[in-house]
Amino acid sequence: MTTEEKLYTLRYKKDDESHLAIADANKCLECTAKYGEPQPCVSICPANVFSWQNNKIIVSYENCVECGASRISCPYDNIIWKYPRFGKGIALRYG
Template sequence: MIHELSLDARLGLDKYEIDEEQSHIHIEHALCPACELKPCLTVCPAAVYVMADGVVVARYENCVECGTCQIACDTGGNGAITWNPPRGGFGIVYRYG
């Protein structure tokens, strides 16, 4: 019998090469307080963005590199997020499907 894996189980199979020297995500924190919708908190499929002490922070080591955060921030937020692909050799390695 074939069992379909949940999203969390599939993401758990992925491998991350963490770049501890340089994040590929930059947040311009001066723009965030005026953002009413804060779409970054809801659109990211890996829940990279969270509120911590009233400030949006990125847990970039969880990023699945889809770029949704920058699109959502540019169109529904204040344009505070700059997302770039990680440096060569770093980032996610998909192992499912």
């Protein structure tokens, strides 16, 4: 099964409030200078939540599959990561 096929088994209930945030945008500039592009968060996320645009990280939190990989990958501990509020986020799609 491909990553795209696995992602299709999930359903998303978007929260209006992001459960992900960048603590300090300047750390991302340091990170890019040190690790280059794609940054660790960009390359590890299977759902393409993070992208580098106009010298900053864009967080498309509504795509998040809540695996937590980005949080672990960030060498600066710069991602504020919580689960979505109750009833929001992902669930398995049945049938």
